[in-house]
Amino acid sequence: MNRITLNDFVKANNADLGAPFQQLLLVIEKTAKIINDKLSRNGLIEEQGSSGDTNVYGEDVQKLDEYANKVFTDALLACPAVAGVGSEELAEPKISGHDGLYLITHDPLDGSSNIDTNLPIGTIFGVYPQNTSVLQKGNTLFASGYILYGPSMMLVYATTAGKVNGFTYDFQTNEFILSHPDIKIGEKKIYSINEGNWELFSESDKNYLTAIKKEGGYSLRYVGSMVADIHRTLLKGGIFLYPADSKHPEGKLRLLYEVAPLSFLIIQAGGDGVSRGVNPLDIMPSKHDQRVPIALGSKVEIEKYSSFQKSNPILDTFKVI
Numbered sequence: 001m002n003r004i005t006l007n008d009f010v011k012a013n014n015a016d017l018g019a020p021f022q023q024l025l026l027v028i029e030k031t032a033k034i035i036n037d038k039l040s041r042n043g044l045i046e047e048q049g050s051s052g053d054t055n056v057y058g059e060d061v062q063k064l065d066e067y068a069n070k071v072f073t074d075a076l077l078a079c080p081a082v083a084g085v086g087s088e089e090l091a092e093p094k095i096s097g098h099d100g101l102y103l104i105t106h107d108p109l110d111g112s113s114n115i116d117t118n119l120p121i122g123t124i125f126g127v128y129p130q131n132t133s134v135l136q137k138g139n140t141l142f143a144s145g146y147i148l149y150g151p152s153m154m155l156v157y158a159t160t161a162g163k164v165n166g167f168t169y170d171f172q173t174n175e176f177i178l179s180h181p182d183i184k185i186g187e188k189k190i191y192s193i194n195e196g197n198w199e200l201f202s203e204s205d206k207n208y209l210t211a212i213k214k215e216g217g218y219s220l221r222y223v224g225s226m227v228a229d230i231h232r233t234l235l236k237g238g239i240f241l242y243p244a245d246s247k248h249p250e251g252k253l254r255l256l257y258e259v260a261p262l263s264f265l266i267i268q269a270g271g272d273g274v275s276r277g278v279n280p281l282d283i284m285p286s287k288h289d290q291r292v293p294i295a296l297g298s299k300v301e302i303e304k305y306s307s308f309q310k311s312n313p314i315l316d317t318f319k320v321i
């Protein structure tokens with residue numbers, strides 16, 4: 001097998017983005033290895049369980065969330081290509097002091113409710129142009145990607161050239177090797193949603209879910225880690241949903257740290273996304289911690305889902321509890 005390392009691949013294929021992009025991916029690669037090393041000893045390490053703190057969303061912060069946030073944020077801030085960093089675990093973005101080309105957003109450890117049970121979790125990153133603020137529409141992204149800490153560690157990233165490539169970590173050589181070149185979203189009929197929230201869903205979401213079950217041929221798969229659920233959706237196909245519901249009237253997932261980067265990646269792989277009837281990459285964030293409803297998947301599945309949404313989404317409400 002011709003082994004192409006991540007570093008060689010970036011040099012050969014992203015020359016248009018120049019040396020700063022190579023520098024950035026090297027930093028992300030190094031940091032992924034550090035976090036993966038810690039996670040692979042989860043169960044044996046000090047950093048287990050809750051830190052006792054809550055984050056800006058009032059959610060329980062795990063010690064490993066704090067660890068990953070510090071490692072990833074500090075490494076990015078030290079990279080000369082980076083002007084600033086926003087993180088799901090930080091109330092405000094941090095400025096690096098370098099005149100870097102990029103503003104990076106990240107969710108350092110997504111799916112953290114799965115940490116304690118040794119299930120897949122991930123890191124999500126978005127690469128925005130330097131500007132006065134990280135509050136930018138997703139359609140300004142240069143690139144985005146994720147690291148999946150699963151049975152093997154993978155790094156998948158997308159650039160505006162419409163290319164999505166996946167690399168698997170070889171722990172024997174300490175390198176990420178190209179394993180999934182030029183990924184195009186799959187065609188399988190899989191739906192992925194926390195259906196335990198059924199009673200909270202809007203009428204149109206309930207109608208959609210009932211219709212695809214009646215249509216038949218669908219499998220339900222839901223890990224509860226967005227990175228893992230999106231990775232499966234990317235490779236196999238289907239649809240991932242976290243809609244607005246009566247408990248999460250704005251949706252649960254965060255635009256800057258989760259939704260925009262992963263929407264960009266799915267769209268670059270030939271898929272599609274919708275949030276309240278619009279392309280998620282067209283939403284201008286009004287605040288760092290903005291949440292939005294999201295459906296991401298193959299074009300066929302997003303079109304089907306959209307056909308069930310009321311033409312005026314405001315009318316499709318639920319009683320907020």
Ligand code: AHM
Pocket residue numbers: 059088107109110111112113194224225226227242252
């Ligand atoms: P987190 O960033 O605090 O881990 O929360 C985001 C996670 C996503 O990874 C996942 O899609 C979703 O929350 C699962 O939520 P739920 O447990 O409500 O199904």
Ligand code: MG
Pocket residue numbers: 088107109110111258
């Ligand atoms: Mg998250």
